[in-house]
Amino acid sequence: xxxxxxxxxxxxxxxxxxxxxxxxxxxxxxxxxxxxxxxxxxxxxxxxxxxxxxxxxxxxxxxxxxxxxxxxxxxxxxxxxxxxxxxxxxxxxxxxxxxxxxxxxxxxxxxxxxxxxxxxxxxxxxxxxxxxxxxxxxxxxxxxxxxxxxxxxxxxxxxxxxxxxxxxxxxxxxxxxxxxxxxxxxxxxxxxxxxxxxxxxxxxxxxxxxxxxxxxxxxxxxxxxxxxxxxxxxxxxxxxxxxxxxxxxxxxxxxxxxxxxxxxxxxxxxxxxxxxxxxxxxxxxxxx
Amino acid sequence: xxxxxxxxxxxxxxxxxxxxxxxxxxxxxxxxxxxxxxxxxxxxxxxxxxxxxxxxxxxxxxxxxxxxxxxxxxxxxxxxxxxxxxxxxxxxxxxxxxxxxxxxxxxxxxxxxxxxxxxxxxxxxxxxxxxxxxxxxxxxxxxxxxxxxxxxxxxxxxxxxxxxxxxxxxxxxxxxxxxxxxxxxxxxxxxxxxxxxxxxxxxxxxxxxxxxxx
Numbered sequence: 001x002x003x004x005x006x007x008x009x010x011x012x013x014x015x016x017x018x019x020x021x022x023x024x025x026x027x028x029x030x031x032x033x034x035x036x037x038x039x040x041x042x043x044x045x046x047x048x049x050x051x052x053x054x055x056x057x058x059x060x061x062x063x064x065x066x067x068x069x070x071x072x073x074x075x076x077x078x079x080x081x082x083x084x085x086x087x088x089x090x091x092x093x094x095x096x097x098x099x100x101x102x103x104x105x106x107x108x109x110x111x112x113x114x115x116x117x118x119x120x121x122x123x124x125x126x127x128x129x130x131x132x133x134x135x136x137x138x139x140x141x142x143x144x145x146x147x148x149x150x151x152x153x154x155x156x157x158x159x160x161x162x163x164x165x166x167x168x169x170x171x172x173x174x175x176x177x178x179x180x181x182x183x184x185x186x187x188x189x190x191x192x193x194x195x196x197x198x199x200x201x202x203x204x205x206x207x208x209x210x211x212x213x214x215x216x217x218x219x220x221x222x223x224x225x226x227x228x229x230x231x232x233x234x235x236x237x238x239x240x241x242x243x244x245x246x247x248x249x250x251x252x253x254x255x256x257x258x259x260x261x262x263x264x265x266x267x268x269x270x271x272x273x274x275x276x277x278x279x280x281x282x283x284x285x286x287x288x
Numbered sequence: 289x290x291x292x293x294x295x296x297x298x299x300x301x302x303x304x305x306x307x308x309x310x311x312x313x314x315x316x317x318x319x320x321x322x323x324x325x326x327x328x329x330x331x332x333x334x335x336x337x338x339x340x341x342x343x344x345x346x347x348x349x350x351x352x353x354x355x356x357x358x359x360x361x362x363x364x365x366x367x368x369x370x371x372x373x374x375x376x377x378x379x380x381x382x383x384x385x386x387x388x389x390x391x392x393x394x395x396x397x398x399x400x401x402x403x404x405x406x407x408x409x410x411x412x413x414x415x416x417x418x419x420x421x422x423x424x425x426x427x428x429x430x431x432x433x434x435x436x437x438x439x440x441x442x443x444x445x446x447x448x449x450x451x452x453x454x455x456x457x458x459x460x461x462x463x464x465x466x467x468x469x470x471x472x473x474x475x476x477x478x479x480x481x482x483x484x485x486x487x488x489x490x491x492x493x494x495x496x497x498x499x500x501x502x
């Protein structure tokens with residue numbers, strides 16, 4: 001009974017240590033578990049595959065470093081796929097730090113491909129105002145982004161000569177960690193300008209976009225680290241998501257085990273309490 | 289007039305942007321209003337930065353609680369602004385170096401702590417006390433298993449198709465695509481109706497909290 005009480009009142013530092021071990025060990029010694037591709041990820045992949053070479057793909061970096069472990073791997077895998085298929089990539093951000101993360105992503109892409117700025121890709125930088133920026137892009141890119149991130153006139157960039165407004169964009173990939181993000185792109189770009197939208201987001205926010213997937217307003221979605229790992233698997237891109245999935249797998253199993261232990265101890269103590277042979281020791285839910 | 293002018297601006301701009309959907313001739317005016325909005329938002333960021341600076345300066349001057357953190361904020365704000373404007377923000381610049389090696393690790397660390405708190409909170413709060421809590425618990429465990437590769441590797445290749453409904457993958461897909469989607473759609477419709485109603489209240493001057501009123 002002492003053990004059951006200890007289990008019910010387990011010091012949270014023990015939980016922290018076990019979680020840390022569960023995350024670190026698989027990172028050091030990968031298990032190499034295979035990721036099963038979901039239809040949502042397959043749809044994004046197929047869309048990029050089926051676009052003719054030279055298509056204009058807009059990638060919106062609507063996230064910040066807090067979401068980077070989940071969303072950045074999908075940005076890298078997606079960009080890699082686009083450049084493999086010789087698509088033109090227009091980068092922009094509705095989040096202030098997104099444009100800088102795009103700089104870091106493009107630095108990695110430049111190691112794998114011989115890319116020329118202005119011809120193969122452009123980084124238009126960050127623009128505040130969320131939904132209104134998207135709506136204004138439906139009229140004119142040049143008016144919203146007269147200059148790119150480095151201060152060059154967008155009118156002088158060869159890639160932008162063919163891109164007047166959102167109607168000239170063949171696919172938007174919104175990599176999002178919140179608002180403004182996927183909802184704004186779907187409600188404005190897709191609903192008003194019929195732009196095809198794909199998305200990548202954190203696992204915790206993915207469930208809210210399932211209605212858009214069912215209606216076809218989103219053509220596909222990469223959900224969390226698993227979505228990134230799936231995309232890496234499909235594109236054979238050696239990114240970090242696949243390796244991190246091992247950690248996430250083990251961490252999930254450990255959390256489930258913790259929940260199981262907590263419930264076993266809860267029921268044993270409750271039974272004892274009902275029998276009147278022991279005092280309840282389970283505490284009401286407290287802060288984390 | 290401090291109250292009336294913003295209300296008139298909100299009414300005129302809002303009505304034009306709504307009518308633009310139905311009256312194509314208003315598109316140019318609406319486009320112009322959107323451009324103004326972009327400019328106003330850019331200035332709002334400046335006002336926000338100034339307000340942040342002022343608040344933290346007052347905190348340092350008054351030696352209020354945690355004032356040393358305010359010094360870090362002020363130094364950081366000026367440092368990033370100066371190196372960004374002075375030497376640019378592209379790859380290889382000081383700004384990019386500071387962003388990559390200071391801001392990214394610090395923010396990622398803060399978010400990474402969430403894993404520990406989620407585990408601890410799940411341990412303490414996820415108890416099957418009631419039928420509702422049990423349903424939530426079972427759904428959470430199934431989705432957690434179905435969301436990672438380990439949830440499907442225990443299913444052997446000879447697993448009969450007739451028993452596929454017992455695998456975490458299958459169950460997770462049903463929970464996400466049916467129950468979750470139905471719930472999310474209901475929330476979405478409810479929230480959208482709320483947005484329409486609040487927007488109308490703002491346009492008609494009934495809702496004035498954006499003017500600083502209670």
